[in-house]
Amino acid sequence: MIKKVLFAILLPTCIYIALSAVQSNKSNKPESQIPYCVISPDVPTAITFAGEDIDLATQDRRERMDREILAFTYSHINTMLQIKRANRLFPVIEPILKECGIPDDMKYLMIIESNGDINARSTVGAGGLWQFMEKTGREYGLEVNSYVDERYNIEKATRAACKYLRKSYEEFGNWLTVAASYNAGTANIGKRCASQKEENAINMVLVPETSRYLFRLLTAKAIFSDPVRYGFLLKSSDLYPAINIKKTIEVSGAIDSWADIAKKHGLTFVQLREANPWIRSSKMPNTAGKTYKVAIPDVEQLKYNPQDTKPHNRKWVIR
Numbered sequence: 111m112i113k114k115v116l117f118a119i120l121l122p123t124c125i126y127i128a129l130s131a132v133q134s135n136k137s138n139k140p141e142s143q144i145p146y147c148v149i150s151p152d153v154p155t156a157i158t159f160a161g162e163d164i165d166l167a168t169q170d171r172r173e174r175m176d177r178e179i180l181a182f183t184y185s186h187i188n189t190m191l192q193i194k195r196a197n198r199l200f201p202v203i204e205p206i207l208k209e210c211g212i213p214d215d216m217k218y219l220m221i222i223e224s225n226g227d228i229n230a231r232s233t234v235g236a237g238g239l240w241q242f243m244e245k246t247g248r249e250y251g252l253e254v255n256s257y258v259d260e261r262y263n264i265e266k267a268t269r270a271a272c273k274y275l276r277k278s279y280e281e282f283g284n285w286l287t288v289a290a291s292y293n294a295g296t297a298n299i300g301k302r303c304a305s306q307k308e309e310n311a312i313n314m315v316l317v318p319e320t321s322r323y324l325f326r327l328l329t330a331k332a333i334f335s336d337p338v339r340y341g342f343l344l345k346s347s348d349l350y351p352a353i354n355i356k357k358t359i360e361v362s363g364a365i366d367s368w369a370d371i372a373k374k375h376g377l378t379f380v381q382l383r384e385a386n387p388w389i390r391s392s393k394m395p396n397t398a399g400k401t402y403k404v405a406i407p408d409v410e411q412l413k414y415n416p417q418d419t420k421p422h423n424r425k426w427v428i429r
Contacts (some may be wrong), residue, residue, distance in 0.1 A: 117172065117174060117218060122267060124276070125405065126249070128309070132396055133246050136347050140278070150176075150180065150285075151178045151180070151183050151339075151340050151341070152339070153175050153179060154166055154168065154175070154332055155167045155173055155268075157213050157328055157332060159285070159286065159327070159328055159331060160213035160215045160216065160285035160286070161285075162284075162286070164286075164312065164328065166328075167350075168181075171312070171325075173270055173301055174322070174325045175325050175328060175329065176382060177184070177322070177325070178325040178326045178328070178363055179328040179332065179333075179340070180229065180320065180327050181214075181326075181329075182326075182329050182330070182333055182337060182340070183341060184385070185335075188225055189342065190224060190342060190344070191226065191227075191266065192221050192225050192330075192334075193226075193334065193337055193342060193344060193349070193351045193426055194225045194344070194348060194349050195226035195227065196221065196226055196334065196350050196422070196426075197349035197350050197351070197416075197419070197421060197422045197423075197426070198349075198353070199220075199228075199239070199264065199349045200217060200224055200352065200422050200423075201263050201352060201422055202265065202268075202352075202385070203217050203220065203264070203378060204217060204267050206268045206269060206272065207268070207272065208264065210269065210272035211272075211276065212272050212276065213285055215285070215331055216275060216285065216289070217270075217286075218327055218331050218334065219240075219275075219289055219292060219331040220239050220240055220268075220271070220328060221241055221330050221334075222323065222326045222330055222355075223239070223241040223292075224238065224239045224241055226239070227239075227262065229260060229262065230389050230412055231416060237259065237261040237262060238259075238261035238262045238263075238267045239262075239264060239267055239268070240261070240267050240268065240270070240271040241348060242267065242270065242271075244260045244261075244317065246274075246421065247260070247261045247267075247270065250270035250271075250273050250274060251266075251270055251273075252267065252270050255390075255395075255401075255425055256390060256391055257389075257390060257391045257393070257394045257395065258388055258389070258390060258394065259388055259390045262387040262388045262389050262390070263386075263387070263388040264387075266388075270277055274292070276381060277289055278291045278292070281296060281300065282296075282309070284297070284309055284310050284311070286310055286311050286312050286324055287303070287309065287310055287311040289311070289323065289324060290311035290314075290316065290323065291311075291358055293319065293320045293323045294316065294317065294319075294320045296413050299311060302315075302316065304316050307381065309340050312323060313424065314315050334423075334426075335425065336425055337426055338425075343427060343428050344378050344428065345427055345429050346417075346419050346420060346421050347417050347419055348415035348416075348427075349419050349426065349427070350419075351414055351418075351419045351420075353384065353385050353407050353412075354407060354408040354412075354414075355385065355405045355406065355408070356406050356408040356409075356411075356428035357406050358403050358405055358406065359398075360401050360402070361401070361402045361403070361404055362396075362399060362400070362401045362402075363392075363396060364393075364395050364396045364397075365393055365394040366393055367392060367393055368382060368383075368391075368393065368394070369392060369394055371378070371404070374387075375406050376409045377406070377407065377409060380390070381407060381409075381412060382404075382406075383406075384403040384407075385406070385407045386404055386405050398412065400416055
């Protein structure tokens with residue numbers, strides 16, 4: 111139980127003791143020797159990812175894992191938001207992964223790609239939860255333009271990611287190597303597999319970004335599997351609930367003003383876009399005459415009571 115509250119109880123206590131020691135030794139202790147306390151979290155000796163048992167006891171793996179656990183643990187804001195957002199996202203993403211034959215653990219790839227932020231956009235232009243570049247998104251069937259960008263459509267982008275992951279798995283036959291290819295490209299990883307005579311990317315020399323990427327993926331699973339162990343103490347009311355959709359309408363023509371559509375259903379444009387983040391402009395010419403499904407959230411449910419929020423995973427909360 112002590113480990114379960116490592117950062118919530120032990121860390122503040124340690125800091126208090128240290129500060130007390132400072133006060134009692136002010137007169138004869140140099141400032142450079144002021145005691146302080148930063149706790150290093152435990153590093154697991156092994157972890158199972160996508161059905162593969164991964165030994166983390168060797169020096170190189172332990173130290174690489176340690177680095178990412180420290181980064182996640184002491185990047186409090188990002189990690190806390192990831193868990194909060196996952197409560198809304200995982201119920202949508204997990205069934206799609208299962209349907210497409212992708213291991214459930216690959217949902218953590220989405221977490222490290224975007225922090226679970228549906229509107230995430232990188233400095234190089236990758237967008238959405240799965241961080242597709244425009245060209246790659248189109249290659250995998252997503253519409254990407256100034257008015258509609260399906261990289262921000264949770265369901266469609268997840269299905270596109272599943273296509274990529276499945277295709278990559280057919281080439282490499284190992285899910286960690288698939289993850290490495292998602293970061294560095296299949297051609298790049300394929301060359302490294304050949305030159306280093308390895309099938310699993312965790313055993314290969316990779317560029318630092320991709321090497322860290324693999325251990326960030328493992329760390330995400332470790333922390334999401336037991337947040338309390340790493341000092342993240344959340345209540346059910348802290349998590350983000352699903353956006354309650356009242357109905358779905360179909361739009362086949364041009365939209366001169368999405369705000370008008372929103373007002374018609376008692377919503378603001380902001381609320382309509384939050385339920386449909388693929389809408390990227392205030393209007394939509396729709397010259398191709400495509401049919402789009404638009405989610406209309408329940409206005410009353412948008413004013414939710416946090417106390418009614420149910421955790422997707424009971425291990426994420428302390429009560």
